[in-house]
Amino acid sequence: MANPYRFSFGPWNIHSGADPFGPAVRDEFSFIEKLDFYKNLGFEGVQFHDDDIVASADDAWSKQEKDAKKIRQLLDERGLEAEFVAPRLWEHPLTIDGAITSNSPEARKYALERSLRSIDIANIVGAKNIVLWPAREGTYMREAKDPVASVGRLVDWLNAMLEHGKNIRILGEMKPNEPMDQAYVPTTGHFLGLAQLTIDPSRVGTLIESAHAILAGLDPSDEMAYALYQKKLWSVHLNDQNGLKFDEDKSFGVVDLRRAFNQVWVLERNGYGQNGEFVGLDVKALRTQSKATSTKHLRNSREIFLQLVDLARSLDVHKIDALRANRDYEELDMVIINHLLGH
Numbered sequence: 489m490a491n492p493y494r495f496s497f498g499p500w501n502i503h504s505g506a507d508p509f510g511p512a513v514r515d516e517f518s519f520i521e522k523l524d525f526y527k528n529l530g531f532e533g534v535q536f537h538d539d540d541i542v543a544s545a546d547d548a549w550s551k552q553e554k555d556a557k558k559i560r561q562l563l564d565e566r567g568l569e570a571e572f573v574a575p576r577l578w579e580h581p582l583t584i585d586g587a588i589t590s591n592s593p594e595a596r597k598y599a600l601e602r603s604l605r606s607i608d609i610a611n612i613v614g615a616k617n618i619v620l621w622p623a624r625e626g627t628y629m630r631e632a633k634d635p636v637a638s639v640g641r642l643v644d645w646l647n648a649m650l651e652h653g654k655n656i657r658i659l660g661e662m663k664p665n666e667p668m669d670q671a672y673v674p675t676t677g678h679f680l681g682l683a684q685l686t687i688d689p690s691r692v693g694t695l696i697e698s699a700h701a702i703l704a705g706l707d708p709s710d711e712m713a714y715a716l717y718q719k720k721l722w723s724v725h726l727n728d729q730n731g732l733k734f735d736e737d738k739s740f741g742v743v744d745l746r747r748a749f750n751q752v753w754v755l756e757r758n759g760y761g762q763n764g765e766f767v768g769l770d771v772k773a774l775r776t777q778s779k780a781t782s783t784k785h786l787r788n789s790r791e792i793f794l795q796l797v798d799l800a801r802s803l804d805v806h807k808i809d810a811l812r813a814n815r816d817y818e819e820l821d822m823v824i825i826n827h828l829l830g831h
């Protein structure tokens with residue numbers, strides 16, 4: 489069977505290694521250098537924040553339009569495709585306590601105008617998808633915001649976006665915490681509930697990140713299955729995570745190979761990618777890598793994904809069906825582990 493998968497990542501996945509506890513440990517590659525890595529590493533989709541495309545989200549539209557056209561040209565010259573644009577609503581001084589759910593009307597207005605603008609930017613670079621990672625749409629302490637009003641504000645934001653961009657789709661990338669203590673819409677299921685309340689549910693779906701599901705105490709492959717059944721899995725951020733700590737963005741499959749296999753298996757079995765969806769990797773290079781070796785996490789994640797595709801395809805499904813029917817799950821354990829170990 490031909491491999492139908494196309495891969496994507498964002499320019500932030502090649503980085504200088506700074507973390508909350510220490511500065512950069514290697515020089516940044518320039519944006520052009522990053523773009524030039526894509527094809528060589530086997531990727532063709534580019535994921536963007538709005539200000540990865542425009543020099544400043546606060547610039548006048550005439551300047552932003554020029555910036556976006558330039559990026560479109562750089563993509564076209566390299567045969568790359570813009571997969572999505574995500575308004576980066578969590579870094580601005582106005583959005584310290586949230587953007588869409590801020591208590592400040594001025595902050596909410598800023599967030600909406602910036603988000604609508606990200607649709608105009610997406611139209612120029614040719615992206616059909618807008619991703620909402622609601623980073624600060626939650627609280628540091630329960631009493632800080634009105635939780636019911638906050639849910640309504642998220643629905644109002646979705647409606648305004650759907651109204652402004654008649655051809656775009658909105659993908660919620662849900663995460664239960666970090667940077668906030670608690671997010672208002674912590675999981676895929678919460679977001680898909682809200683999708684049904686909007687003026688066009690058919691254009692509201694999800695991007696599921698493995699680590700975010702794990703941080704919510706959920707199995708990423710079951711989260712993906714839930715969205716796949718509803719035909720709402722429009723992108724993924726595959727990566728790995730060692731337990732309930734900060735979002736580690738480790739290479740896909742390096743912590744728990746069986747958990748990674750199950751994600752690949754559910755994607756493969758359910759035709760993920762056959763409607764143009766990308767296999768997105770949201771992975772970070774370890775801080776200990778040198779500049780020259782700081783793209784290996786992308787190579788590794790893609791390679792591990794493809795090896796797991798081979799394993800998903802060569803799994804004896806009749807054997808699995810028989811073991812399920814006989815409820816012999818101890819034997820099933822051994823079959824899966826043997827398969828992963830190459831026996």
Ligand code: 3MF
Nearest residue numbers: 574619620621661663735770
């Ligand atoms: C945060 C993330 C982000 C989002 C990105 C696009 C740095 O946990 O995963 O990646 O994926 O901002 O929405």
Ligand code: MG
Nearest residue numbers: 661697725770
């Ligand atoms: Mg992500």
